[in-house]
Amino acid sequence: xxxxxxxxxxxxxxxxxxxxxxxxxxxxxxxxxxxxxxxxxxxxxxxxxxxxxxxxxxxxxxxxxxxxxxxxxxxxxxxxxxxxxxxxxxxxxxxxxxxxxxxxxxxxxxxxxxxxxxxxxxxxxxxxxxxxxxxxxxxxxxxxxxxxxxxxxxxxxxxxxxxxxxxxxxxxxxxxxxxxxxxxxxxxxxxxxxxxxxxxxxxxxxxxxxxxxxxxxxxxxxxxxxxxxxxxxx
Amino acid sequence: xxxxxxxxxxxxxxxxxxxxxxxxxxxxxxxxxxxxxxxxxxxxxxxxxxxxxxxxxxxxxxxxxxxxxxxxxxxxxxxxxxxxxxxxxxxxxxxxxxxxxxxxxxxxxxxxxxxxxxxxxxxxxxxxxxxxxxxxxxxxxxxxxxxxxxxxxxxxxxxxxxxxxxxxxxxxxxxxxxxxxxxxxxxxxxxxxxxxxxxxxxxxxxxxxxxxxxxxxxxxxxxxxxxxxxxxxx
Numbered sequence: 001x002x003x004x005x006x007x008x009x010x011x012x013x014x015x016x017x018x019x020x021x022x023x024x025x026x027x028x029x030x031x032x033x034x035x036x037x038x039x040x041x042x043x044x045x046x047x048x049x050x051x052x053x054x055x056x057x058x059x060x061x062x063x064x065x066x067x068x069x070x071x072x073x074x075x076x077x078x079x080x081x082x083x084x085x086x087x088x089x090x091x092x093x094x095x096x097x098x099x100x101x102x103x104x105x106x107x108x109x110x111x112x113x114x115x116x117x118x119x120x121x122x123x124x125x126x127x128x129x130x131x132x133x134x135x136x137x138x139x140x141x142x143x144x145x146x147x148x149x150x151x152x153x154x155x156x157x158x159x160x161x162x163x164x165x166x167x168x169x170x171x172x173x174x175x176x177x178x179x180x181x182x183x184x185x186x187x188x189x190x191x192x193x194x195x196x197x198x199x200x201x202x203x204x205x206x207x208x209x210x211x212x213x214x215x216x217x218x219x220x221x222x223x224x225x226x227x228x229x230x231x232x233x234x
Numbered sequence: 235x236x237x238x239x240x241x242x243x244x245x246x247x248x249x250x251x252x253x254x255x256x257x258x259x260x261x262x263x264x265x266x267x268x269x270x271x272x273x274x275x276x277x278x279x280x281x282x283x284x285x286x287x288x289x290x291x292x293x294x295x296x297x298x299x300x301x302x303x304x305x306x307x308x309x310x311x312x313x314x315x316x317x318x319x320x321x322x323x324x325x326x327x328x329x330x331x332x333x334x335x336x337x338x339x340x341x342x343x344x345x346x347x348x349x350x351x352x353x354x355x356x357x358x359x360x361x362x363x364x365x366x367x368x369x370x371x372x373x374x375x376x377x378x379x380x381x382x383x384x385x386x387x388x389x390x391x392x393x394x395x396x397x398x399x400x401x402x403x404x405x406x407x408x409x410x411x412x413x414x415x416x417x418x419x420x421x422x423x424x425x426x427x428x429x430x431x432x433x434x435x436x437x438x439x440x441x442x443x444x445x446x447x448x449x450x451x452x453x454x455x456x457x458x459x460x461x462x463x464x465x466x467x468x
Contacts (some may be wrong), residue, residue, distance in 0.1 A: 044345070055436070081443050114440045201459040202289070204350045209315050212443060216450040225435040226377070 003210040006042040009035070015043075017215040024113070026121045040079035045171035055088065056120050057083030058223045061141070063090045064211055066097040066127070071208045075122060075175075076105045078208070082215040083224065084122050084173075090130040094179035100127045130174075130185065137194065141170040145189050146214050147197045148180055148204065171222065173214045175207055240276040243269070248279075255421045256285065258347070260355045263288040290354050291317030292457045293404040295375070297324045299411035300331035300361070305442045310410075312442070314346035314356055316449040317458065321356050322406075324364040328413035334361045340347055364408075364419065371428065375404040379423050380448050381431045382414055382438065405456065407448045409441055 001009070009015050015035050023045070030052035033045040054230045062084040066072045072089075079087045087109065089100050106124045113121045137143075174189075181189065189195050200213050219225045235243070243249050247268050257265045257279070265285035267279040296318040300306045306323075313321045321343065323334050339358045347355045372375075408423075415423065423429050434447050453459045 057437075078443055081437060081439055082447070083437055116440065118437060199454055199459070201457075203315060203317055203352060205315055208348065209312055209446060212446040213316070213450040215456060216447040219435055220451060220454075221404075222434075225433070 001042070001045065003042075010038050018180075020047065023047065024119045025055060026113075026119070030117075030119050049204050052117075052119060054119050057085050057122075058219075059085050059090055060218060060223060061086045061170075061172035062122075062175070062211065062215065063088045063130070063133070063172055064175040064207065065090055065092045065095040065205045066100050066131075067178055067207050068097075071206070072097070072100065072105070073108050074208050076108045077112040078212050079215065080118070081116050081124055082110040082212060083121075083219060084215065086125065087122050088125045088133070088172075089127045090133060090174075091127055091183055092130045092177050093182040095177045097181075098127075102126050123212070131188075134188065134192065137192075138170070141172055141194065143172050143174055143189075143192065143195045144214065144218060145174045145197050146176065146200055146210055147186065147189075148176070148200075169222075172174050173211075173218060173220065175211045175214060178207055235276070235279065237276070244277050250401050254282075255279065257281065260347075260353065261288060264351075264353050286351075286353060288353050291319050291356075292453075294318050294449070294452060294457060295320045295322055295404075295406035296356075296409070296445065296449065297322045297364070297367070297406055298325045298409040298441065299324055299329040299364075300334050301412055301441050302331075305440070306331070306334065308442050309445045310342045310358060311346040312446050313449070314343040314352070315350050316446060317453060318356050318407075318449065319354075320359065322359045322367070323361045324367060324408075325361055326364045326411050326415040327419055329411045329456070330413075332361075336360050364428050365422075368422065368426065371426075372404070375406055375428065377406050377408055377423075377426065377429045378409065378448065378452060379408045379429050380434050380444055381420065381423075381430050382410070382434075403456075405452065407445075407452060409445045409448060412441055414416045 009021065014019065015038070017035050017038060020031050021035070025035050029050050032048045032051050034048055036046040037044040037045055060083065062075075062079045064075050064087075066089045067075075076087055087105070089105070091098070102124055109124055110121050113119070173217045190197060198214070198217070200210055200217075204215060243255065249255065249272070249462055251269050251272060253269045255267050255269070257267050263284055266282045266285050268282055270280040271278040280295055294317065296309075296313045298313075298321075299307050300323045301309075310321055321339070323339070325332070336358055344355050347353070424431060432448070432451070434444055434451075439447060
């Protein structure tokens, strides 16, 4: 336990000797532990038994352009709940936010896993420029890119090229900023061989709504909603 | 314009004569108007021309058990964005919240439509007991009910009985409270001929996340994401 965790357990929650807590480290599943000892400056936990196996989400990155604080926090929370394996804040031409607090966002991802009984915590990357990420894009990873201009396209991920990539393939979802992508960005995205533009329906969605909707479609079509025991994150 | 709207336009936004605003009333599409007159206590708008036709969502109700204030507001906002036609807060056995501010939630739905350029505002009903709503359930309306206990069921709405109900049929989505449904509620729901239990994947979702995910699945499979010009709300 670090000092903040000990403070939370013994001074905020005021756990007594013998009380049970659930532990997870993101790699070894969930374990029940008991308070073995508590003193003025902390205490000790005794690990009892494993209560859940480690369960990793599919290999899905979420790229998003940070927006105002509350909605950025929300996107990170939802990405952790919806089973993103990595969260990458990106700076696009129309992104307002030039800075993020990576440590605060990482803490939000941990808290979301705690709240939802998860055993996996997605890593939150530092803010990076979208154009550079695309230039260094990993060869096999497919990119689902939500284009507001595609209102009358067929439903996402039903076109052959996307579904034929299949489960097990690494993917990423890109959610644009509130102001949309620039024309240059949109042209570049459409030309990338690994990018799959999709529509999220006829209504304009806020970025945080679009993130949850896009992750739902992906998990439902290509992720683990139909195969709950898959465990493809390496 | 009512007094609040006039105050917003002329004292908060400080619009001058000739400035353009977009008007919608939920029935007649969107219209451009100009400030024709402004004085100390208000002003007048002159309607210029229609800028968008009326666009109604499919006939989809969202039933949800109110949770703490910020997340209840959020669910209403997301329901408006995702194209719910009516929003019904319901009291279940494990619902904590015994009161809602219907007027405040309705204002959130209007604001979400304004923010997203919508022309339709879903009505927010008063809080009602789930058991009574189910006893008086309208004959043809199908109910998609998100059951946390169904982790290993196949993907939602792919089973024959649900899809055969088809587009055009009135539907509702029911999202349970944070504590889940009671055993009695779950048994009753599973026995209802119009209820379709579905799974939202192997991870536990908060109620607000579940609401967006469930509306995404419905719009994608049975709603207007594939047929943007449908207009089935009567």
